[in-house]
Amino acid sequence: MTDRIETLAVHAGAEPDPHTGAVVPAIQMSTTFKQDGVGGLRGGFEYGRSGNPTRLALEDAIAALEGATHGLAYASGLAATQNVLYLLEPGDRLLMSDDVYGGTWRLADKVWRRYGIETDTIDLRDERAVAAALAGDRPPSMVWIETPSNPLLKVIDIAAIGRIAADAGALTVVDNTFATPYLQRPLELGADLVLHSATKYLGGHSDVIGGLVATRSDELAEQLRFHQNAAGAVPSPFDCFLVLRGIRTLAVRMDRASASAAALAKWLTERSEVSAVHYPGLPDHPARELVERQMRLPGAMLSFELHGGEARARAFAAATRLFTLAESLGAVESLIEVPAPMTHASVAGSALAVPPSLVRLSVGIEALEDLRRDLEAAFDASAP
Numbered sequence: 278m279t280d281r282i283e284t285l286a287v288h289a290g291a292e293p294d295p296h297t298g299a300v301v302p303a304i305q306m307s308t309t310f311k312q313d314g315v316g317g318l319r320g321g322f323e324y325g326r327s328g329n330p331t332r333l334a335l336e337d338a339i340a341a342l343e344g345a346t347h348g349l350a351y352a353s354g355l356a357a358t359q360n361v362l363y364l365l366e367p368g369d370r371l372l373m374s375d376d377v378y379g380g381t382w383r384l385a386d387k388v389w390r391r392y393g394i395e396t397d398t399i400d401l402r403d404e405r406a407v408a409a410a411l412a413g414d415r416p417p418s419m420v421w422i423e424t425p426s427n428p429l430l431k432v433i434d435i436a437a438i439g440r441i442a443a444d445a446g447a448l449t450v451v452d453n454t455f456a457t458p459y460l461q462r463p464l465e466l467g468a469d470l471v472l473h474s475a476t477k478y479l480g481g482h483s484d485v486i487g488g489l490v491a492t493r494s495d496e497l498a499e500q501l502r503f504h505q506n507a508a509g510a511v512p513s514p515f516d517c518f519l520v521l522r523g524i525r526t527l528a529v530r531m532d533r534a535s536a537s538a539a540a541l542a543k544w545l546t547e548r549s550e551v552s553a554v555h556y557p558g559l560p561d562h563p564a565r566e567l568v569e570r571q572m573r574l575p576g577a578m579l580s581f582e583l584h585g586g587e588a589r590a591r592a593f594a595a596a597t598r599l600f601t602l603a604e605s606l607g608a609v610e611s612l613i614e615v616p617a618p619m620t621h622a623s624v625a626g627s628a629l630a631v632p633p634s635l636v637r638l639s640v641g642i643e644a645l646e647d648l649r650r651d652l653e654a655a656f657d658a659s660a661p
């Protein structure tokens with residue numbers, strides 16, 4: 278059709294229905310499909326866990342958006358993560374970025390470790406350390422990248438890490454939740470698998486939990502498809518419909534939210550209450566040149582540290598009115614949270630622990646001036 282994401286986001290997975298002409302994919306609730314004689318499947322569908330037309334529309338859409346040949350949908354981002362980790366065997370090692378969503382770390386450390394898969398964390402911006410880890414006695418068979426990372430917005434060079442991993446025979450997985458395929462296309466940069474919490478920007482409206490994986494590898498897709506069905510963490514047809522509906526406006530939402538995030542990040546750097554701002558679009562971000570090479574825009578997530586420790590961070594986050602104090606991110610409405618006691622509580626005391634005074638913003642699509650005023654009022658209201 279085209280490889281322009283703005284157009285793909287609107288049309289991928291949505292051929293008008295040949296029977297009715299409906300331009301929107303139907304929510305197909307049937308859990309089973311009539312067979313014309315044993316094994317005579319009409320549209321390739323047999324049973325709702327193994328395949329469903331609404332889910333297929335979503336899977337086709339994420340494959341198109343990520344420049345993949347296969348897309349897979351799951352009941353949540355973590356269900357997608359779980360299914361990617363099924364690619365590992367007991368005794369395998371996983372090398373993970375030292376700044377990832379707390380739940381990703383918890384799954385690796387608290388669940389998969391019990392099944393004989395060890396996870397090491399590392400600053401994936403340090404390419405020498407990555408090469409050394411991959412050349413060690415027991416090299417990892419998978420490298421897990423999250424970029425920009427949650428919550429410190431570290432930016433990792435996907436092409437460079439993917440090359441080092443491939444040379445060592447390891448798979449590269451990129452959690453592309455923060456960037457979305459509109460801003461960054463990891464498979465084009467050499468990653469083997471790309472993963473999303475569709476709960477975030479792809480859904481875009483804080484009303485659906487979902488996960489997606491895309492790949493260009495027939496072999497990986499076959500294994501993933503097997504486990505998708507065997508383990509059964511599939512999304513409902515209605516949830517697939519909601520994610521597809523969210524994807525239609527992805528490009529315009531990302532353009533607007535990213536522009537506002539850039540303006541707010543700059544403004545925050547000028548505030549005396551703020552000790553550090555983490556946003557990939559700032560001129561002094563340590564990976565500025567890489568951001569320009571790897572991402573269309575720096576995105577709509579940012580975090581900042583406040584003088585006054587966790588108490589000030591908590592008071593500030595409780596004082597905003599338009600920025601809703603809540604976990605999650607990536608929706609039309611702006612959200613605020615304090616990662617240490619909230620989204621990243623599960624990494625407390627580990628090498629992944631985050632600064633206690635850190636505040637994270639998910640910038641939505643409201644009027645920029647209203648968002649800025651909301652933050653300004655919160656600075657006043659939370660002053661010691």
Ligand code: PLP
Nearest residue numbers: 353354355378427454474476487
């Ligand atoms: N990856 C990232 C970057 C996330 O932020 C999250 C959730 O916050 C997940 C994965 C997990 O997704 P879900 O909550 O849909 O299971």
